[in-house]
Amino acid sequence: MASDVPEQVFQDTNVYTRRTPGRGNATFCSKNVKAKSQLMYVAKPLIVALETAELLTHCYFCFRTSGESGLPSYSLEQARSLKTCSGCKVVRFCDQKCQRQAWSAYHRLECKLFARLHPRILPTNVRGIVRLLKQQEAGKLAEGEWVRLLALEAHLDQLRKEGGERWEDLMLMAQATKSYSGSEQSLELILRLICILTVNAFTLTSPTLDPLGLALHPSTALLNHSCDPNAFVRFQVLPASQQPGFAEPGGISIHALRDISKNEEITLSYVDNTLPLENRRGELMERYFFRCSCNLCARGSNTTRDNLHQTNSMLSDQNGSNLLASKSLRVGRDAIALLLDIESHPGMEQTRVDDLNSIMADLAGTAVWPLYRYPWPQLRHLLLLGLLSSNRYSEALSQSAILMRAVYPVMHEQQHHPIRMAQLWVLLSICLYCLEAGIQGDGSIGEASSRFRMLGLLHCVLIEFIYRVSHEGARINGAFEDSIDQAYKTIASVSSFWPEYQQKKGTVIKATALWLDNQIHDQLRKEGVSQEIIDLSSRGGATLTPS
Numbered sequence: 001m002a003s004d005v006p007e008q009v010f011q012d013t014n015v016y017t018r019r020t021p022g023r024g025n026a027t028f029c030s031k032n033v034k035a036k037s038q039l040m041y042v043a044k045p046l047i048v049a050l051e052t053a054e055l056l057t058h059c060y061f062c063f064r065t066s067g068e069s070g071l072p073s074y075s076l077e078q079a080r081s082l083k084t085c086s087g088c089k090v091v092r093f094c095d096q097k098c099q100r101q102a103w104s105a106y107h108r109l110e111c112k113l114f115a116r117l118h119p120r121i122l123p124t125n126v127r128g129i130v131r132l133l134k135q136q137e138a139g140k141l142a143e144g145e146w147v148r149l150l151a152l153e154a155h156l157d158q159l160r161k162e163g164g165e166r167w168e169d170l171m172l173m174a175q176a177t178k179s180y181s182g183s184e185q186s187l188e189l190i191l192r193l194i195c196i197l198t199v200n201a202f203t204l205t206s207p208t209l210d211p212l213g214l215a216l217h218p219s220t221a222l223l224n225h226s227c228d229p230n231a232f233v234r235f236q237v238l239p240a241s242q243q244p245g246f247a248e249p250g251g252i253s254i255h256a257l258r259d260i261s262k263n264e265e266i267t268l269s270y271v272d273n274t275l276p277l278e279n280r281r282g283e284l285m286e287r288y289f290f291r292c293s294c295n296l297c298a299r300g301s302n303t304t305r306d307n308l309h310q311t312n313s314m315l316s317d318q319n320g321s322n323l324l325a326s327k328s329l330r331v332g333r334d335a336i337a338l339l340l341d342i343e344s345h346p347g348m349e350q351t352r353v354d355d356l357n358s359i360m361a362d363l364a365g366t367a368v369w370p371l372y373r374y375p376w377p378q379l380r381h382l383l384l385l386g387l388l389s390s391n392r393y394s395e396a397l398s399q400s401a402i403l404m405r406a407v408y409p410v411m412h413e414q415q416h417h418p419i420r421m422a423q424l425w426v427l428l429s430i431c432l433y434c435l436e437a438g439i440q441g442d443g444s445i446g447e448a449s450s451r452f453r454m455l456g457l458l459h460c461v462l463i464e465f466i467y468r469v470s471h472e473g474a475r476i477n478g479a480f481e482d483s484i485d486q487a488y489k490t491i492a493s494v495s496s497f498w499p500e501y502q503q504k505k506g507t508v509i510k511a512t513a514l515w516l517d518n519q520i521h522d523q524l525r526k527e528g529v530s531q532e533i534i535d536l537s538s539r540g541g542a543t544l545t546p547s
């Protein structure tokens with residue numbers, strides 16, 4: 001029933017695809033484009049699935065944490081305002097409107113199955129494929145998209161040959177998918193679909209980049225990887241040509257990270273590209289079966305991502321081995337083990353704050369580990385999550401400021417980089433929480449009120465700063481940008497500090513930047529970070545004005 005196929009909105013006029021030696025299909029720019037420009041847009045991914053843990057806290061249709069405004073926020077548990085589906089008791093919705101739309105698009109095909117399994121919940125990728133198979137059988141997929149999906153890279157032969165636990169898991173998943181979906185497709189085809197999902201899916205994220213699940217469309221899956229990518233993925237964005245309005249949940253939008261020339265290949269980073277060379281290589285080979293030959297990899301392991309800070313105190317023994325470096329690398333290995341452990345239990349960060357503080361003190365103790373070197377930024381990010389979920393906003397403010405000013409600018413060059421923008425928004429939100437909670441300093445009343453005033457002014461400075469960066473150059477037509485505009489529009493009516501900021505902008509920007517940097521330095525010294533290491537990261541700059 002072709003009429004049952006949901007209407008797809010698709011834009012790819014800025015790109016073309018062709019086969020490229022050693023890289024399979026690759027996608028190229030068909031004209032010169034400016035940074036931030038939209039390169040591709042697809043409204044309805046073929047596969048989209050919320051992570052199991054996110055089913056509790058996010059609307060199953062629009063992926064918002066509550067039905068109210070859709071403002072990206074760092075407030076954590078908003079599940080109370082979502083209504084549980086009375087059929088399956090597994091998924092939740094903002095309201096009847098979201099429920100009706102999900103029901104007619106896909107939930108009616110899976111609700112009974114979810115109910116039968118409740119309280120057990122199928123793993124995220126199995127849910128994604130079960131829904132796809134049921135939609136295909138119900139004639140709800142465009143014929144061409146199904147065929148293009150099946151033609152994607154699956155690395156099935158490599159996986160089969162490699163065997164082992166991973167292969168067994170894939171087989172088990174395929175068997176479970178076949179039996180739960182009741183699909184008549186062969187086990188081999190279902191296995192292929194699961195492998196395709198593993199190789200080609202994007203991590204679905206909130207506007208502030210919190211991971212929510214996975215999304216896949218055969219067109220955007222043809223973008224290859226580079227550790228020095230020229231593009232990035234965003235969700236909840238509209239086509240550039242469309243008026244601001246409702247962005248399709250899960251709609252995939254690809255944007256230029258920097259200016260891209262005609263006929264240049266468009267690349268994304270499949271992994272955290274701030275990892276050292278060996279870690280990037282390992283992850284790319286293990287999951288995607290290729291060895292990267294991008295410009296960054298060609299530079300080998302002599303980059304900021306790989307190096308420890310060389311100081312005069314780095315002593316070599318008589319055999320020439322560097323004791324300090326090997327001791328530091330040992331600390332680094334322990335830190336990575338802790339990171340992986342905490343990452344494998346998302347949502348539990350608040351129970352690990354002491355562990356995180358302790359390992360970060362060990363990294364500081366090496367005196368050679370830069371603040372921006374893996375895994376320190378990742379650990380600091382988890383610490384920030386832990387502090388936020390424990391409502392420790394004052395400490396969270398310092399951690400967020402460190403990431404925003406001292407860490408991410410070294411790791412991500414562009415001010416509009418999605419990670420830097422998201423962290424700016426987080427800092428802004430924390431600033432607001434601190435103001436609302438009337439956070440007082442622990443010193444005299446005079447100090448407390450001066451802190452309050454600085455937070456009030458900083459709030460104004462940050463809103464104007466993020467607004468200007470989001471409006472600089474090409475405009476992204478997204479929910480995040482709408483929220484920024486909204487915050488900017490209302491600041492004059494909500495902040496009593498706005499008139500003072502407007503009167504003495506230059507002085508206020510300098511004073512708040514200095515104040516923030518003092519908070520950062522005080523916190524880093526408290527953590528035991530040496531001045532030399534702090535100085536290495538002072539590239540963030542003293543201004544809070546767009547470049």
Ligand SMILES: C[S@@+](CC[C@H](N)C(=O)[O-])C[C@H]1O[C@@H](n2cnc3c(N)ncnc32)[C@H](O)[C@@H]1O
Pocket residue numbers: 022023024025026152153199200221222223224225226287288289290291292293
């Ligand atoms: C998401 S797909 C990208 C599209 C793929 N080239 C195709 O033809 O379907 C990911 C796969 O593409 C290949 N690939 C991606 N980036 C690559 C690169 N930089 N060098 C070599 N192969 C790459 C790998 O086989 C990887 O598993």
